[in-house]
Amino acid sequence: xxxxxxxxxxxxxxxxxxxxxxxxxxxxxxxxxxxxxxxxxxxxxxxxxxxxxxxxxxxxxxxxxxxxxxxxxxxxxxxxxxxxxxxxxxxxxxxxxxxxxxxxxxxxxxxxxxxxxxxxxxxxxxxxxxxxxxxxxxxxxxxxxxxxxxxxxxxxxxxxxxxxxxxxxxxxxxxxxxxxxxxxxxxxxxxxxxxxxxxxxxxxxxxxxxxxxxxxxxxxxxxxxxxxxxxxxxxxxxxxxxxxxxxxxxxxxxxxxxxxxxxxxxxxxxxxxxxxxxxxxxxxxxxxxxxxxxxxxxxxxxxxxxxxxxxxxxxxxxxxxxxxxxxxxxxxxxxxxxxxxxxxxxxxxxxxxxxxxxxxxxxxxxxxxxxxxxxxxxxxxxxxxxxxxxxxxxxxxxxxxxxxxxxxxxxxxxxxxxxxxxxxxxxxxxxxxxxxxxxxxxxxxxxxxxxxxxxxxxxxxxxxxxxxxxxxxxxxxxxxxxxxxxxxxxxxxxxxxxxxxxxxxxxxxxxxxxxxxxxxxxxxxxxxxxxxxxxxxxxxxxxxxxxxxxxxxxxxxxxxxxxxxxxxxxxxxxxxxxxxxxxxxxxxxxxxxxxxxxxxxxxxxxxxxxxxxxxxxxxxxxxxxxxxxxxxxxxxxxxxxxxxxxxxxxxxxxxxxxxxxxxxxxxxx
Ligand code: IVH
Numbered sequence: 020x021x022x023x024x025x026x027x028x029x030x031x032x033x034x035x036x037x038x039x040x041x042x043x044x045x046x047x048x049x050x051x052x053x054x055x056x057x058x059x060x061x062x063x064x065x066x067x068x069x070x071x072x073x074x075x076x077x078x079x080x081x082x083x084x085x086x087x088x089x090x091x092x093x094x095x096x097x098x099x100x101x102x103x104x105x106x107x108x109x110x111x112x113x114x115x116x117x118x119x120x121x122x123x124x125x126x127x128x129x130x131x132x133x134x135x136x137x138x139x140x141x142x143x144x145x146x147x148x149x150x151x152x153x154x155x156x157x158x159x160x161x162x163x164x165x166x167x168x169x170x171x172x173x174x175x176x177x178x179x180x181x182x183x184x185x186x187x188x189x190x191x192x193x194x195x196x197x198x199x200x201x202x203x204x205x206x207x208x209x210x211x212x213x214x215x216x217x218x219x220x221x222x223x224x225x226x227x228x229x230x231x232x233x234x235x236x237x238x239x240x241x242x243x244x245x246x247x248x249x250x251x252x253x254x255x256x257x258x259x260x261x262x263x264x265x266x267x268x269x270x271x272x273x274x275x276x277x278x279x280x281x282x283x284x285x286x287x288x289x290x291x292x293x294x295x296x297x298x299x300x301x302x303x304x305x306x307x308x309x310x311x312x313x314x315x316x317x318x319x320x321x322x323x324x325x326x327x328x329x330x331x332x333x334x335x336x337x338x339x340x341x342x343x344x345x346x347x348x349x350x351x352x353x354x355x356x357x358x359x360x361x362x363x364x365x366x367x368x369x370x371x372x373x374x375x376x377x378x379x380x381x382x383x384x385x386x387x388x389x390x391x392x393x394x395x396x397x398x399x400x401x402x403x404x405x406x407x408x409x410x411x412x413x414x415x416x417x418x419x420x421x422x423x424x425x426x427x428x429x430x431x432x433x434x435x436x437x438x439x440x441x442x443x444x445x446x447x448x449x450x451x452x453x454x455x456x457x458x459x460x461x462x463x464x465x466x467x468x469x470x471x472x473x474x475x476x477x478x479x480x481x482x483x484x485x486x487x488x489x490x491x492x493x494x495x496x497x498x499x500x501x502x503x504x505x506x507x508x509x510x511x512x513x514x515x516x517x518x519x520x521x522x523x524x525x526x527x528x529x530x531x532x533x534x535x536x537x538x539x540x541x542x543x544x545x546x547x548x549x550x551x552x553x554x555x556x557x558x559x560x561x562x563x564x565x566x567x568x569x570x571x572x573x574x575x576x577x578x579x580x581x582x583x584x585x586x587x588x589x590x591x592x593x594x595x596x597x598x599x600x601x602x603x604x605x606x607x608x609x610x611x612x613x614x615x616x617x618x619x620x621x622x623x624x625x626x627x628x629x630x631x632x633x634x635x636x637x638x639x640x641x642x643x644x645x646x647x648x649x650x651x652x653x654x655x656x657x658x659x660x661x662x663x664x665x666x667x668x669x670x671x672x673x674x675x676x677x678x679x680x681x682x683x684x685x686x687x688x
Contacts, residue, residue: 023064027071030061034077035176042172042239043268075147075175080168081234088228089161094140095187096246098154100321101133101304103328107286110305113327114279121312129256130285131273132293133302133328134241136193137222139167144185146177146265153225163225167192169234174266182265186247190240190267193298194221198237209463209538215400217299228567232539239298242267253310272296275308286329293331302330333394336369337407338362340389343374343418345425349454349532351442353431355380355420357391357403365395372401376438377420379403386415426450446584452486453479455532459487463538464530465519469512477501487530488588490516491595520596524550527597531588534575543567544576546630550600551589555580564645566630612685613641617650621664622657624678639685647673655681 037054041047047054062078065071073079104110118126140160142150151167153160167173170192194202199217206213214220224236245258252258256275263269272289276282282305293300307313307325316324339360346354355374362369372393374380383406385391390407423430424442426449431440442448456475460467467490470478478484483497498512499505522530525545529538536544547565548554554576562573579585593599618641620632627635632655633643644651647667654660654668654675668675682688 023068024071027061027064027068030057030064031073031076031176033057034061035174036178038077038080038171039174039178039266043174043266075168080171080175081231089163089226091155091159092150092152092162093159094152094155094157095142098138098140098157098160098189099318099323100157101326101328102319102322103302103330105330105332107283107329110282110286110327110329111279113305114282117307117312117316117325120316121307124309124312125277126312127254127256127308128276128282129259129273129306129308130276130282131243131304131306132241132270132289132296132300133304133330134191134193134243134270135216135218135299135301136191136240137218137225139163139190139192139225139240141167141173141188141190142186143177143182143188146182148173148175153222161226165230166225166227166233169230170238170240172239172268177265179264179266181251181261183247183249183251186245186250188242188262188267189244189246190242192221192225192238192240193217194224195237195239195297196299197297199299202236208461211537213400215402229539240268241270241298243269243273243304250310255306255308255310255313276305290331300331302328304328334365335392335394335404336362336364337390337392338369340385340387340391342387343380343385345421347424347426347442347448347450349451349458350534351445351448351451352439353421353424353442355418357385359391359393362393364393364401367395369393369395369401372403374403377433377440378438380418380420385418386411387418388412388415424448446486449479456484456487456490458532459530460490461530464526465522466515466526467512467519468515469508474501486584486588488591488595491520491592491597521598524598524601527551527592527599528554531579531585533579535572536575540567540572543630545601547633549634551593552599555586555589560645564633564643609638610685611640613639616641616652617644618642618653618655619644619647619651619664620655620657622660624657626678626682635685635687647671 034054034057037047037049037057041054058078061076065076065078104113114128117128138154140152140154141148142152148164148168150162151164152162155161168175194217196217199214199220202220203213214223220236221238224233224238227233242262243259245255245262250258251261256273259269259273274285276285286303289303305327307316313323313325318324341358341360344356344358346356348354355376357372357374359370359372374383374385383403385403385406390410391403392405392407393401394404395401420440421431424444427442427444427447429442429444429448432443433440442451445451453475456479457472459465460470460475470490475484478493478497478501481497481500483493484490493513493516495506495509495513498509502508523545525542528536528545528551529541543566544554544562548557557576559570559573559577562568562576563570580589589599613636618636620629620636620643624632636643636655647654647664649671651668651671651673654664654673655678656665656675657678660675665675676684679688
């Protein structure tokens with residue numbers, strides 16, 4: 020008897036069950052500590068038995084660093100949309116119509132929430148999740164299985180019994196309000212663009228190329244549609260109740276409704292009650308319950324005749340525009356902001372709303388002192404959706420976008436194909452300079468405690484700070500000159516400036532405000548480049564070979580270091596003793612075993628990340644290249660190497676080396 024195998028299987032079953040209790044039922048039966056201990060035990064056992072590896076094991080659900088991009092998959096049943104309406108009368112008409120078409124039989128309806136997320140189709144075979152595909156164009160979508168696997172409320176191994184051998188289930192992937200707020204707060208802090216609503220955040224997250232990041236974001240999923248040949252029941256509602264027993268999250272709001280009065284009551288109730296739900300909803304869906312009746316009603320080209328969506332009205336207010344202000348950010352982008360007469364909307368007072376860019380002002384055709392409609396539906400951030408032109412003052416002029424920077428007077432430029440207008444005077448425009456310094460000292464960057472927005476402003480006004488390198492030349496007297504009792508404050512600030520010198524290289528990279536380089540990007544770039552001198556000399560091709568670095572980021576980096584002023588800042592930071600290299604990089608090559616070899620990395624790995632393999636190759640004298648050609652000497656192939664790469668490698672007769680053999684080759688195994 021194989022006792023390790025048995026224990027591994029038992030642990031997998033237990034951990035799946037505990038995940039279900041925690042993420043679906045919200046009623047855990049074990050402590051976090053106990054859960055973690057079982058997980059550790061499973062990890063340890065799995066490490067001893069690679070032959071029992073399973074991509075669906077609970078240990079694999081945190082996601083790996085890398086994904087292969089998404090391949091397109093055709094849906095077994097096309098993913099249709101729903102006919103929708105904002106009016107209760109039209110829902111009533113729908114009920115009358117179906118009751119009329121199904122004469123002589125009872126016709127029950129199912130009322131359910133319309134979740135405002137991104138739809139997903141999951142395929143299960145023999146109780147195991149085999150594929151997760153986005154809606155795409157309805158006919159085919161992206162295979163996002165690696166990302167979906169990280170969503171803990173989705174069962175990867177079904178529980179209970181009675182599930183068909185092969186079936187599909189559809190639902191909505193959502194980002195709960197709590198996680199949405201957390202994510203946006205984090206993004207605001209990092210000066211990354213905010214997600215307008217949980218729907219955009221959910222679909223953006225699902226399309227991330229890094230499953231580990233997906234796993235961190237806290238996605239959830241609700242299911243509402245079972246498809247397949249041998250479904251357990253002839254009722255949609257009963258099927259969903261079965262699916263719940265197999266481990267799927269099915270909303271408690273799903274209810275059988277018999278009469279039109281039931282339907283109307285359901286609408287009245289949820290119109291307000293939905294605001295208490297942990298996730299965003301944008302309406303209700305009513306479906307004919309009986310599957311045979313559904314079949315008889317059939318489909319139009321776009322949607323089923325057996326269902327209708329009732330959409331909630333977004334909350335809307337009308338208020339007067341006082342004036343439009345134009346604000347300059349750290350990156351020089353000028354944002355128009357509508358300053359409004361304060362108005363109450365969904366419980367908060369709205370005074371300002373971003374107009375985003377010139378295109379939006381033009382499309383809405385906003386004039387001075389116009390009465391504007393402000394909405395806050397699923398959108399957390401108030402949005403101007405229209406103008407009440409009947410109340411326009413005679414002679415009011417159209418709002419024109421400023422042609423010059425409101426802060427420094429420089430003529431604005433607009434990048435080709437982009438709506439944004441930008442002040443190009445990066446080094447002379449005060450809000451840009453101050454913004455970069457504020458960013459540099461921020462908590463997630465150099466974490467210089469005691470210097471905040473106001474102090475950066477004062478130090479700049481006094482002429483003590485012109486760029487971030489000046490921070491390291493600040494004196495106690497300069498800081499003290501800002502305050503009546505400045506001794507203690509100056510001491511504290513100088514101490515934290517000193518401490519910032521040991522911040523790792525990746526933080527410095529992020530702090531520098533290199534266009535498009537965010538926190539995660541900086542980490543990857545730091546790891547791949549090893550030190551700033553190497554980074555400064557990297558070509559566009561070398562940069563885009565780094566995980567998640569696209570042409571925009573690469574250009575941002577090249578242009579940044581091409582500017583003399585930025586190179587001077589780097590030199591001054593170096594002289595001040597900042598960390599400009601990763602600690603692990605050992606400059607001397609470990610061997611020359613791969614000398615002159617051009618190696619392509621493909622697939623996913625267990626022992627090291629792709630970036631680490633890239634460093635290892637360079638460390639042993641080889642070169643990592645992006646695509647397979649006649650010049651490629653070897654392919655380091657992990658799991659799931661792309662089929663086209665495999666084909667090409669075979670055609671060119673290039674040796675394919677697996678992870679373990681590679682490690683043996685360089686003497687690590
Ligand atoms: S049923 C053939 N039920 O709304 C009908 N859809 O406008 C398939 N949605 O693409 C959809 N909640 O992403 C259905 N309870 C629910 C839903 C729901 C949200 C989404 C879904 C669909 C879109 C249709």
